[in-house]
Amino acid sequence: DQQVKQNSPSLSVQEGRISILNCDYTNSMFDYFLWYKKYPAEGPTFLISISSIKDKNEDGRFTVFLNKSAKHLSLHIVPSQPGDSAVYFCAATASGSARQLTFGSGTQLTVLP
């Protein structure tokens, strides 16, 4: 049972345009969500997070939106740059799980110059 789903395995975007990566979850106990970026041959690196008490969090070019009623979150990258080309994973955790993250399957973002 996949509790965190990223239904788009890949996404291509033109440089300078907006990239929107989506993630859905099924476990209503999840109350903290994170996005990670992964380059080949490297471990994932933390990008941005959001608590369920918020519906938006911004950090520079990256913004995460959370729609709790739809159990949906999205990561917006504006403007997209070629260096953003990587695999993006969303992850979720529940307060009671004491820090264990459940990851989605990832979306390969390719930013075309």
Added chain:
Amino acid sequence: EAGVTQSPTHLIKTRGQQATLRCSPISGHTSVYWYQQALGLGLQFLLWYDEGEERNRGNFPPRFSGRQFPNYSSELNVNALELEDSALYLCASSLWVGTGYTFGSGTRLTVV
């Protein structure tokens, strides 16, 4: 500050053998997590150690096991290797989930 370090970087084993993968967390981090990333798949949770104890394990057979040492470093053992165990094994450590995990670069295990 040193990050999470994993060794070896690459490991090639024959089916039926045992593999041992090692992880050193960031200094001060007491929790170590192991994940498997098979080709084309996401990060599958394997094991979580905290303060020397196994706190949780994912949906993997018992031949995947590990331990955490008093210095919080950790070891993942995979016995009776099968071809489908070929994957990137990632170790992560954390202090608290608000800052997320810090991952190592992984060990690429190939079973032939």
